[in-house]
Amino acid sequence: MTEAIIHKQINVLILGATSDMAKALAELLARKGYQLFLASRNIKRLEAFAADLTIRREIKPELIEFDATDFASHQDFYKGLSHRPDWVISFFGYLGDQNLAQQDWAESHKIIDSNYSGMVSILNIVAEDMEKRKQGTIVGVSSVAGDRGRQSNYIYGSAKAALTTYLGGLRNRLYKSGVHVMTVKPGFAATKMTYGLDLPKAITANPHQIAKGIVKGIDKKRNTIYILFVWRFIMLIIKNIPEAIFKKLKL
Amino acid sequence: MIPAKKNIANWNNYPVVPANEFSFDYSEELPFLLEPAKSMIARGNGRCYGDASLSENVISTLKYHHILFFDKENGIIECESGILFKDLIDFLIPGGWFLPVTPGTKFITLGGAVASDVHGKNHHKEGSFSEHILELKLMTADQEIFTVSKHQNTDLFFATVGGMGLSGLILSVKFRLKKIKTAYISQKQIRTKNLDEVIELFEEYKNFTYTMAWIDCLQQGHKQGRSVMFAGEHTKIEELTVSQQKRPLQIHSRKSLSVPFNLPAFVLNQSSVKLFNSMYYGMHRTKQNAIIDYDSFFFPLDSILHWNKMYGKSGFIQYQFVLPISDGSEGLKKILNKISEKGWGSFLAVLKLFGKQKSLISFPMEGLTLALDFPIRKGIFEFLNELDVIVIDHGGRIYLSKDARMNRETYLKTYQNAEEFQRIIKKYNPGTQFESYLSKRLGLLD
């Protein structure tokens, strides 16, 4: 019997793999020897990363073209994978420009599609498959921005709110099939998305903390994780401010 | 892309300047950063001492850090410029490879190593970092990517190694590694009574791969320049203990301490430095053979993270110069005299021997190099100007990567190829889009 049969290979599909969080996770899983499928609309950008993983971690990730907003391509994309994934971890998202989005439907539409519609489209397909196989883990990266609407980013926030609700429903549906669904709300994270913004250090997580948190969350079959514990408190407070007061705040 | 607005400084905490810091993950993003008429400079891990990687706009390479190619049979590697030497070493040692040249800290980037053309304790035997480069890729101001080496686009190659980031942004570097059998160094430690003795020792030990000496620069008269000299070779398997032989290439991560905050200036005064130097000298008796791990040998200071904070908020200057071998000990003695007269000693003054060097703008020349730290205080700049005069008179020069204060005249008198360097840079960086406070201060591109 070969090694591969004794230790079942864990296949992980990462969607939006150029994200800083995704790369940190890929790095962590590569150290554990997991097989990686890195999906991105821009796989050329992952070539150096993949070469590095092959040299330093001795795993050869597969790179696959994937555009979250090209819904029609999702079936073929998923069918075309060389292995059925055990874990699907989805990072793609788009912060966008709130001011622009208020005036320009194209920007709003892009925010909604990149954070929500794209997730529904691809995760529906993943869910069907995992439900049949009666196994698997789905992780979606949402945001605390979806926990309450704020003037500074409610278009992004509402798309994330929809995603959070979607993931909750999916968890509920797949529970009986033994498929685990986890929602990640990273709070502030120091990544490309927020580069140049002046985020308060004490409540900002780095991609490595997020990657570790995700692996630990999957291990413990958690439902929703915040990476830094303070975010539970922050959101508890924010969610409990009465709307009559909240609407007057500059947030 | 929105830059991060920050106040930044390099390792010596002087000067501190406001800057827009840009970051990139892929070389295709660079053209968007390299807009014309914007003065920019590449920045690695900020381990130089001065203003070489400071400008109004800096491009951080730290996220551009992948290993692209590795030939583990022949020891050839190619990496993106932002990779840290620490990460490279961690990867290389278990496979029996080591960096051909390392400075006294492993927290520098590959790009920084090339742009400063760094030297190690083996310069007299193995040259500076550029000796070991097979080729590198560079993006110039007009966003063109050049492959350069000792045989291809040679003008650009020699203006890039030691060129302090002024020829463009180094994207990737392919270089040769050194084969090792163990992760240990066999070290001899020899105490000397004065400068003449240590200079003789460098001669006597010049066949050792690694040599360096620590000098107590506060001693005068017949004790002037009393030192502890270290000579090292990569340890052979059979020299290890039986238990070490089981895992000869094991990586050592030492526990590190950290200086948590800037110490007030009075902590470092003449008596504390004198005391420290005497204790250090006293503790290091002549010892013929010790086997120590590579980390303690090459990077002794890295075990105290943020040791630069010892010098307090106003920072310090590291003064590193080289004097030609023909000068013997004359210039060195003059400089040591001045320092001990002034009583402004330095912890850990480090003396090394350089061998021959092919250089357009690289710092090393065949001779002896001394590096000294001075806290910034009243009168320091005037004092260092006086030392400059001695360096000029004796045909030496000052390391640009450690410089925060020399003037243009000193630069022009000591870097003989200044004009040629400028001509090449002008050809590839005509709008002086790549410039730093160092290049402006020294008029490198004027």
Ligand SMILES: Cc1cc2nc3c(=O)[nH]c(=O)nc-3n(C[C@H](O)[C@H](O)[C@H](O)COP(=O)(O)OP(=O)(O)OC[C@H]3O[C@@H](n4cnc5c(N)ncnc54)[C@H](O)[C@@H]3O)c2cc1C
């Ligand atoms: C404790 C300590 C010990 C040291 N010992 C030695 C020693 O023994 N020998 C020695 O030679 N040096 C030594 N140094 C100095 C250090 O090795 C150099 O200053 C080195 O260049 C720092 O690299 P960095 O990545 O931190 O670059 P930075 O300090 O950020 O930049 C240094 C220079 O490199 C340029 N640069 C960086 N990346 C690029 C790039 N990708 N493309 C183009 N230009 C680039 C910058 O523009 C700048 O001019 C020491 C420093 C410390 C702190």
Ligand SMILES: NC(=O)c1ccc[n+]([C@@H]2O[C@H](COP(=O)([O-])OP(=O)(O)OC[C@H]3O[C@@H](n4cnc5c(N)ncnc54)[C@H](OP(=O)(O)O)[C@@H]3O)[C@@H](O)[C@H]2O)c1
């Ligand atoms: N940073 C934070 O503070 C923060 C906080 C809470 C939640 N989040 C969420 O965390 C997730 C990861 O973001 P990040 O912070 O790591 O930022 P990031 O590096 O900007 O990652 C965003 C990723 O989404 C991908 N993407 C966007 N649109 C896509 C599309 N149509 N098809 C395929 N991929 C697409 C991007 O790919 P390209 O490289 O091709 O553009 C990129 O990989 C996002 O969902 C984000 O909303 C971030």
